[in-house]
Amino acid sequence: MIKVENLSFSFPQKELYTNISFTLEAGQHCAFIGTSGSGKSTLIDMLMDPERYLFDGKLEIDPDCTIGYVSQFPELDNTKEPTVFEYIGERFIQIQHDIQSICAEMETSTDLEPLLEKYQLALDALEAMGGDDFESHIHKQLNLANLMKRRDTKVADLSGGEFKLIQVMKEMLNRPDLMIMDEPDVFLDFDNLNALKKLINAHKGMLLVVTHNRYLLNHCFNKIIHLENREIQEFDGRYIEYNFSLLQTKIELQELAVAEQEEMERNDTIINNLRVIATYNSDASRGRALKARVRFQERLEARRIKAPFVDIKQPAIRFGMDHEMEDATVVKVTNYRVAFDELLLDHVNFEIKSTDKVAIIGSNGTGKTTLLRDIYKNNQDAIEINPDAKVAYLSQIQGEMLTDSNTILEEFIDAGFKTYDEVRAYLSNYGFEGEIVNQKIASLSGGEKNMLQLAKISASQANVLLLDEPTSHLDTYTQIALEKAIADYKGAILMISHDFYSVVNGMDYVLIIDDKTIRKMKMKKFKQMIYASHFDRDYLETEQKKRAVEMKIELALKDTNFELAKGLVDELEELIKLL
Known part of the structure; x- marks a missing residue:
């Protein structure tokens, strides 16, 4: 269906691809991975509209290939107020309306030939979408995503996560030959993420999905395309097998x-x-x-072997702090309440100690971000911040903490760095080197912007970190580096996250939003709850064994004990077969 051969492309300030080649064929569910800023979104744009780009090499797309697209940042037309069913079935409803109009016109027209041609074209389009079964197809998708109850809800009343799922359904039901999705998982809660997994796995067509979500990567794809250091590597198989x-x-x-x-x-x-x-x-x-x-x-x-896909440099994320606080309460919330059009949270009470690492967990639209932002602003009687606490905040709305019109260098001068050389030296640890530091922040990818936020937080030397979806848009290598930084940090963290791995690998306990209030849950119980609803019964135990073997392999490699490492690899292979 799609063939890319020896493709090279550069922006004036950055070379993106050097003689890359890959193919996409019918039936493949392909994950498109790579570090932030490597050019994944640009390559997707190129596939969708090759005429916009001046590139070397070949990009061959079957002329009959139709392409559907789910954007990283979906937008709703606010001039319309469709229900969920009307939004998903917009094209189907329009074709039905066209057929009715043609039939009405045929009753009074004397020139039937052009009308018969239009009528046949409309019938063909309807048949291509599944014909009169289209309504049942919509219901099947809604049931699969557990959203049937929202069928007649106005789309404007959906949460962000629900709207993303509705957009995915709409594109899937249009039956394109190739469906491209750019980070469809960003900000989805656990239930919506599981619904997205079901939609992907039930889809019969060809998929190309940019994602860094380890849950989806491990459970949804039979082909991997990895873009790194201007090169591409293809792998037929699951992500876990690729690793x-x-x-x-x-x-x-x-x-x-x-x-x-x-x-x-x-x-x-x-x-x-x-x-x-x-x-x-x-x-x-x-x-x-x-x-x-x-x-x-x-x-x-x-002849030294260069392996751009094997030894990828992780950013050196480190959270330090000016001063530690010995066994003190740093954040106290008492009878907190928040309401907009409806009551979101009420009678919320909790406190965070100086070394606590806590995740706030809840469905999309339940008030988590509002709570975290209110703690950061510290302007409510219900919220008390220790006067010795120095608080840093990472926002999921990146424009809150970054100025798009700044260059990267200017952003960090504004943050208190003295010289450009000092900024350059500091940011090299976070993967920002060379001319990229002169780019406007507006031109950066979502992952690069989140990386800049992490760099600013690290430089602040705060002893309390408020992190709202810190892993969103981050590649898997940076996610793992962030987990290590969180584990090494000696201060307090309050984090909103729907990334299961980041929560279970770094947090001490969770605060669960339940029935418009918050209750504390031990990590062991949280793991059991998630595994019971999203994984097979033995998955947790097997995953833990896999992780333990991987750590042993890392230690063996540090000691250059290759025989031990190879023996452990055989053990790891058997565990992977069970996952």
Whole structure:
């Protein structure tokens, strides 16, 4: 259906692709992954409208291939007020209306031939969408996503997560040959994320989905396209199997690198000895031997294996703080209440200690962001912040904490850095190097903007962090780096997140929104609740064993014990088969 061959493309300030090639074929559910800013969204734009771009290479799309698209940032036409059914079935309803109009016109017209042609075209379009079964198809999708109860609700009254699912359904039911989705999971709660998983797995057509969500990656796709360092790698299989393949390659490359390093060190010793001899013996044969050894060393350097997909540099996220607070309450909420058109939260009471790491969990639209923002603003009697607390805030609305018209350098000068050189040195730890620091923040990807927020929070040296969906838009490598930074942090964290892995890997306990109030839940019970509703019965135990084996492999590689690492890889492979 789609073939890309030796494609190269650059922006004036950045080279994105160098001779990349891949194919998409009927029936494939493909995950499109890669670090933030690597060019995934640009490549999607290129597939949808190749005429807009000047590129080298070939981009072949079957002329009969229809493409559906779900945007990373869906927008609703506020001039219309459709119900959920009317929104999903808009095209179907329009075709039905066209058929009725044509039939009415045929009753009075004397020139039937053009009307019969229009009538047949409309019938063909209706048939392509599933014909008169279209309404039952909508109901089937709504039931699959547990949204049948919202059938006659105005779309404007849906939560953001529900609207994203409705948009996915609408595109799927239009039956495009290829459906492209750009981070459809962002900000979805656990139930909506599970609904998205069901919709993806039930879809019969070809899918290309940009996602960093590890839950979807592990459960929805049979092909991986990985874009990194201007190159692309294809893998036919599940994401968990792709990661396993990368781990095997990593072990092989590290073992080879150690052997090559030893060979180069031996060669260095020989070269040094030959140079010493050459200082007191000018024999020509000695000089030729030295030159030959130097050329051999250069060849060794040149043939070092470069593996852009195996050893991807993680950002060095570190949360420090000016001063620690010994066993103190840093945030206290008493009888908090919030209402807009309806009551969202009432009788909310909790407190956060100076070293607590806590996740707020609840469905989309239940008031989590409003609560976190109110704590940050600290202008309500129901909220008390310890006077020794220094609070930093990451917003899911990135424009709240970043100025789009600033360059990256200007943003950090405004944040208190003294010189541009100081900013450049600091941001290199977060993956911002070279000319990108002169770009306007408005031009950055969602992941890059979230990364800048994390860099600003880290620089603030705060002892209380309020994080609203910090993993949204972040690639999986940065998510793992963030989890490590959270684990190492000595202060308090209150985090809204729908990313199951970030919650269970980094938080001490959760605050669950239930029946318009909040209750505390231990992490063990939370894990059991999520696994019971979203995973097979033995998944939790197998996942924990897998994680333990992976940690053992990491330690073995640090010790360059490759035989142990290879033995553990066999054990890991058996566990992956169970997941």
